[in-house]
Amino acid sequence: MPLLLKTIVKRLLTTVALLWGVTVVTFLLVSVVPGDPAAANLSQQAYDDPEIREAFRQKWGLDQPLIVQYGQYLWNILHGDLGVSQQTNRPVLEDLARYIPATIEIAIPAMAIAIVVAVALGILSAMRKGSALDNGIRVLSLTGLSTPPFWLALVALYVFFYIFGWVPNGGRLSNIYDPPPTITGMYTIDALAAGQVAVFWDAVWHLALPVGILAVLTISGLLRFVRSSMLEVLDSDYIRAAVAKGLPRRIITWRHVFKAGLLPVLTVSALTMASLMGGAVLVEQVLSWPGLGQYAYKSALGLDLQAILGVTLFVAIVYTGINLIVDVLYTVIDPRIGAK
């Protein structure tokens, strides 16, 4: 399939260009702007001492000309070295390896739940357009879209932890347990691999609230999209033809509407991963979940250049990677698109 190959190569090239752009933007953003990493990381007393300040600048290469700093940085990235975080004093790669699994552990289940629920409710809503059920579902999704994520997390924490005590106060594990030996970095999977059933259930218990909140936030956006995409299909000529032909409604729904309406949902699900990351920043903050979002927040506040670059690079890779996969899938599923 040379056409498919061409699409993939073309997209890969643009992806590389985009990632390069991401490094430039982030680098300029953190280097050129007035904020001073030395001020953000040193105590006031240390900052006032010109010797310590200079030593800090020298240590992190801040005394070099910008272009040299950037060249050095790019050189290191290409050799798989993302630098050392000024905040944690660990290699950024190590930090990412520590925080990313925690975010994946809440993002993937939330995404899975959100897609299933959103597709089910979206179809239901589209099929019964204008009914009380449709209106109810629409209001719910609008409410979800209009709720500040951090506030939703707080309200959920208040209700389910403070009032009912069903879920823990945050964090990944209860104090009585030690984290299972690291294989994937996801506590649930690692605990199972190590045969620690009690730790596994404790990890699941800690997952419930963050996953639930992220799922609710994601469902709201996805649901609207599924609904309108299904409505569009329902309005098409071939569905009308199928109805005129006298096909049973069940067959029309599942064989025609469902399949055709799912295509655009694929795209938007990919885009949703990005918004999920955004939501994760806020939810992780409220529930003290030590994930990528919290790491991003801390490094942004500390003007920790290497760490910010590491996070944005990772997120951009995931984002463009998902888009690439979706584009390819699209071409495979719907040949008309590749032909354009």
Place this chain on the structure above:
Amino acid sequence: MTSLPPVLEAVKVKRDNVKTSRMLRSQFGSVWTRPWTVISIAVIGIWTFLAITAPWIVPFDPLKPVGENLQAPSSTHWFGTDELGRDVLSRVISGSQLSLPLAVIIVAFSLLLGGIVGLLAGYLGRTVDGIAMRLADLVLAFPQIILAMAVTAAFGPSTGNAVLALVIVSWPLYARIIRSSVLSVREQEYVVSGHLLGSGMFKSLVKDVIPNSAGPALVMSTIELGNAILMLAALSYLGLGPRPPAAEWGAMIALGSQNLSNWWISLFPGLAILTIVMAFNMLGDSIQDYLDPRSRGGKLR
């Protein structure tokens, strides 16, 4: 059908056939009398009224301690008081004085910046288009909140920088919309004949292209007002927005989150955000229904 927002009047004027227009109007009318639409307009109206009259109607000074701290809601302090003994109701009301105008500013500047970029990209095409759209792609490759966070942190947390950050992350949206409408308008006969009549680029843009391609972006702005309020609140929740003691909804929620037992400190500002954002979203929904004729039919019959 007398009271349509000006945006929609403009869209409708485009329809040259008077008869069709009349027929469509009678159908479209239903969108504006739907309870959702009426409620959302009412909610926006109430908040606007509160924002304008806040200094005169707040029961207490929103920035100063006015009673015992951490009082639960009572008949004197309807929404209770916070850690410093400030009246939460007064602070929620004055919060609208920050959030509403700032949201308008964010959207207006994003629209302006995105509009100029999109206009030039669509009108000039080629290299300009290529560069502008790659730039837009680049910004969209970051999750909005993370980029906004980095920008605000880099420039130093303040109201102005939060606004700046949100403009930086949201202009590509408008640029894309404007660009695509300019692309279709550019080829229209009236634009081409304008050129033949001797209009230069500037005149052509101002007289022919802009008035005919602004519609979708203006609709989009209404919807984005809600989003701007949400993002601004998120930034101030993270401590990157207006500095204390400013009564900003996101910052108030952050203050209350330190101790769950004082639920009222966080609950009411959150409800304020929820109601106003939801009203904007509902209004946006109605406008979209109004503009998209397909959304009225299309039932599986």
